[in-house]
Amino acid sequence: MQYQTADSWGFYVPMRSRSRSMEDPMERVERLASESAVVIFSLSSCCMCHAVKRLFCGMGVNPTVYELDHDPRGKEIERALMRLLGSSSAVPTVFIGGKLIGSMDRVMASHINGSLVPLLKEAGALWL
DSSP, rough: OEEETTEEEEEEEEOOOGGTTTSSSHHHHHHHHSSSSEEEETTTTTTHHHHHHHHHHHHOOOOEEEEGGGGGTHHHHHHHHHHHHHHSSOSSSEEEHHHEESHHHHHHHHHHOOOHHHHHHHHTTOOO
16 A cells, blocks of 8 residues: 655555445544554644644654545545534544544643543554
8 A cells, every 4th residue: 555645744545445435434434543553534624633733743643644635535434523523523533543532622632631642652653
């Protein structure tokens, strides 16, 4: 599989082979979220997505970023994320170690209360 560098953070991973094109969106989210230590579902034009990517990169973490507006099935993934979050906003959505952390508010709360770094270490995303 080929990865493409996404600006200054992590990797943007394009849609995979056609054999998975009929995969259920929720199953796809779960699969993608479990394939890397830190996964961010994002929109390239979203300022909150940019902020969460900068937070992780500033900490020395290279997240895998899925820009949903660059994915032909991105709208389906957005709807699955909205159901998963129970929210009308699907991005940014962050997974660490395959576990749903949530959107920007949950990530920032974890950062402020000191629980984000241990999660990142446990997932193998930080080696401090």
